[in-house]
Amino acid sequence: MKFLLPLLFLFSSHSYADTKSNSRAIDHAPIGVMGDHYHKKGEAMFSVRHSYMKMSGNRYNGDNVSSQDILAIPNPLGNMPANLSVVPVEMTMKMTMVGGMYAPTNKITLMAMGMFMSKDMDLNTYQPMMNRDLLGTFSTSSSDITDISLGALIKLQESDTSRWHGQLAVQKSVGSNDIKGVVLTPMNMQMSMTLPYGMQPSDRATKLVVGITNVTKLTERWLWGNQLRKKFTISDDDWAFGNHTELNSWAQYELNQAIALSSRLQITHQGKISGKNPMIMAPVQTANPENYGGSEVTFGLGVNIVMKILPGEADRFGLEVTKPLAQDKNGLQMSSDYKISFGYQKSF
Ligand SMILES: [Cu+2]
Numbered sequence: 001m002k003f004l005l006p007l008l009f010l011f012s013s014h015s016y017a018d019t020k021s022n023s024r025a026i027d028h029a030p031i032g033v034m035g036d037h038y039h040k041k042g043e044a045m046f047s048v049r050h051s052y053m054k055m056s057g058n059r060y061n062g063d064n065v066s067s068q069d070i071l072a073i074p075n076p077l078g079n080m081p082a083n084l085s086v087v088p089v090e091m092t093m094k095m096t097m098v099g100g101m102y103a104p105t106n107k108i109t110l111m112a113m114g115m116f117m118s119k120d121m122d123l124n125t126y127q128p129m130m131n132r133d134l135l136g137t138f139s140t141s142s143s144d145i146t147d148i149s150l151g152a153l154i155k156l157q158e159s160d161t162s163r164w165h166g167q168l169a170v171q172k173s174v175g176s177n178d179i180k181g182v183v184l185t186p187m188n189m190q191m192s193m194t195l196p197y198g199m200q201p202s203d204r205a206t207k208l209v210v211g212i213t214n215v216t217k218l219t220e221r222w223l224w225g226n227q228l229r230k231k232f233t234i235s236d237d238d239w240a241f242g243n244h245t246e247l248n249s250w251a252q253y254e255l256n257q258a259i260a261l262s263s264r265l266q267i268t269h270q271g272k273i274s275g276k277n278p279m280i281m282a283p284v285q286t287a288n289p290e291n292y293g294g295s296e297v298t299f300g301l302g303v304n305i306v307m308k309i310l311p312g313e314a315d316r317f318g319l320e321v322t323k324p325l326a327q328d329k330n331g332l333q334m335s336s337d338y339k340i341s342f343g344y345q346k347s348f
Contacts, residue, residue: 023306023313023314023316023347024254024257024258024260024306025254025257025258025259025260025304025305025306025316026223026252026254026260026304028304028316028318028345029215029225029227029248029250029252029262030250030252030262030264030300030302030304030318030320031049031302031304031318031319031320031341031342031343032051032248032264032266032300032302032320032322032339032341033225033227033248033250033264034229035111035151035153035167035169035211035213035227035229036213036215036225036227037215038103038109038153038155038165039101039102039103039109039347040103040106041103041104041105041106042103043101043102043103043347043348044100044101044102044103044347044348045100045101045102045345045346045347045348046098046099046100046345046346046348047097047098047099047100047101047343047344047345047346048096048097048098048099048343048344049095049096049097049099049318049341049342049343049344050094050095050096050097050341050342050343051093051094051095051097051339051340051341051342052092052093052094052339052340052341053092053093053094053095053336053337053338053339053340054090054091054092054093054337054338054339055090055091055092055093055334055335055336055337056089056090056091056334056335056337057089057334057335058070058087058088058285058332058333058334058335059327059329059332059333059334059335060073060331060332061330061331061332062327062328062329064335065332067087067124067126068132070084070087070285070332071083071084071085071087071126071132073285073332075283076288076290077281077282077283077287077288078281081128081129081186081283082128082129083128083283084283084284084285084332085125085126085127085128085132085186085283085284086123086124086125086126086183086184086186086282086283086284087123087124087126087284087285088121088122088123088284088285088286088334089122089123089124089137090121090122091119091120091121091122091198091334092119092120093117093118093119093120094117094118094119095115095116095117095146096115096116096117097113097114097115097116098113098114098115099111099112099113099114100112100113106155107154107155108152108153108154108155109152109153109155110150110151110152111149111150111151111152111153111169112148112149112150112151113147113148113149114145114147114148114149115145115146115147115148116143116144116145116146117143117144117146117175117201118141118142118143118201119141119142119143119198119199119201120139120140120141121139121140121141121199122137122138122139123137123138123139123140123183123184123284124136124137125137125138125183125184125185125186125188126186127186128186128187128283135184135186135188136184136188137184138182138183138184140181140182140183140195140199141181141199142176142179142181142195142199142200142201143201144175144176144179144201144202145174145175145201145202146173146174146175146201146202147171147172147173147174147175147202148171148172148174149169149170149171149172149209150169150170151167151168151169151170151209152167152168152169153165153166153167154166154167154168160217161216161217162214162215162216162217163214163215164212164213164214165212165213166210166211166212166213167209167210167211167212167213167229168208168209168210168211169208169209170206170207170208170209171206171207171208171209171231172206172207173202173203173204173205173206173207174202174204175200175201175202175204176200176201176202177200177201177202177203177204177237177238177239177277178194178200178277178279179194179195179199179200179201180192180193180194180195181193181195181199183282185282186283193279193282194277194279194280195280196280196282196284196286196287197239197241197273197277197280197286197287197289197292198286198292199286203236203237203239203240203241204236204237204238205233205234205235205236205237205240205241206233206234206235206236207231207232207233207234208231208232208234209229209230209231210229210230210232211227211228211229211230212227212228213225213226213227214226214227220254221253221254222251222252222253222254223251223252223253223254224249224250224251224252225248225249225250225251225252226247226248226249226250227246227247227248228245228246228247229245229246229247229248230243230244230245230246231243231244231245231246233274236274236275238275238276238277239273239274239275239276239277239289240273240274240275241270241273241292241293242270242271242272242273242274242292242293243270243271244268244269244270244271245268245269245270246266246267246268246269247266247267247268248264248265248266249264249265249266250262250263250264250265250300251263251264252304257306258305258306258307259303259304259305260303260304261301261302261303262300262301262302262303262304262320263299263300263301263302264299264300264301264302264320264322265297265298265299265300266296266297266298266299266300266322267295267296267297268295268296268298269293269294269295269296270292270293270294270295271293272289272290272292272293272330273289273290273292273293274289275289276289285331285332285333288331288332290330290331291330291331291332291333292330292331292333293329293330294327294328294329294330294333295326295327295328295329296324296326296327296328296329296336297324297325297326297327298322298323298324298325298336298339299322299323299324299325300320300321300322300323301320301321302318302319302320302321302341303318303319303320304316304317304318305317305318310346312346312347312348313346313347313348314347315344315345315346316343316344316345316346316347317342317343317344317345318341318342318343318345319340319341319342319343320340320341321338321339321340321341322338322339322341323337323338324336324337324338
């Protein structure tokens with residue numbers, strides 16, 4: 001990664017010289033922000049984003065906890081065994097989003113998006129009683145299409161130094177919500193069970209997404225963007241991940257037409273899981289709907305680059321790395337570690 005960035009810079013500042021179009025890297029927000037820009041009448045855009053997220057270790061009501069601490073917590077889903085006996089060690093999530101935008105008028109840009117996700121988790125299983133010795137380690141995984149969303153961005157106001165737009169979308173979760181995996185039980189047996197909520201690709205709920213975005217030009221080179229975005233469940237199938245609120249504030253610096261650097265502060269809040277699946281009942285924290293949601297503050301650094309590679313409008317690339325600054329998660333959950341997002345966008 002360290003040697004890749006200077007290469008990209010070199011390449012892009014070279015291609016800057018012969019970029020005839022007037023698209024600028026700073027015209028798009030950091031790649032982790034969704035629905036940040038609208039298009040002019042007749043324009044279309046294709047985008048693909050890929051992100052990798054890692055979580056490791058655990059925290060209880062906001063503070064770090066050890067595996068020994070977790071084994072002392074009663075199993076809330078029954079008394080067989082009496083205490084939690086399976087402890088998550090590490091989790092990785094890979095998400096790919098493919099999206100399209102099209103502006104039938106200058107006021108409205110239509111958006112469609114599909115998401116694919118794969119999740120992997122490593123866990124330790126301990127003896128349910130007595131010495132609580134480590135019985136072994138196992139891994140579970142799932143992958144599926146997760147969501148499809150359809151919506152629109154509505155331009156509200158635009159001047160030379162500021163623009164405002166609203167966002168409205170319906171997101172339908174279409175993947176499996178009852179994927180099974182082979183787990184090592186505290187009885188030291190391999191057993192096929194419905195994986196906990198957090199390992200399911202989808203909750204099969206329908207959600208409404210509303211948002212508002214402002215981008216203000218502070219100086220010739222500096223720009224400040226803000227976006228508030230909320231996601232509400234409007235109908236669900238047995239259970240659903242909690243409602244989600246997200247506030248993004250990013251500062252972007254235009255190095256030149258082809259390169260923009262960004263820093264972003266993100267504040268998120270998510271509710272607990274509503275409803276439940278009675279088949280999800282292992283002595284592990286992730287089987288309890290109470291252990292979901294909470295608040296998180298993350299900080300990100302990113303770069304947007306425009307290059308001329310394929311015919312047509314300039315090719316856009318975005319890279320962003322985010323790390324949590326604070327995480328106040330409900331109950332007992334894994335700690336967020338970092339997230340890397342990479343994206344490609346092409347307008348027509
Ligand atoms: Cu676009």
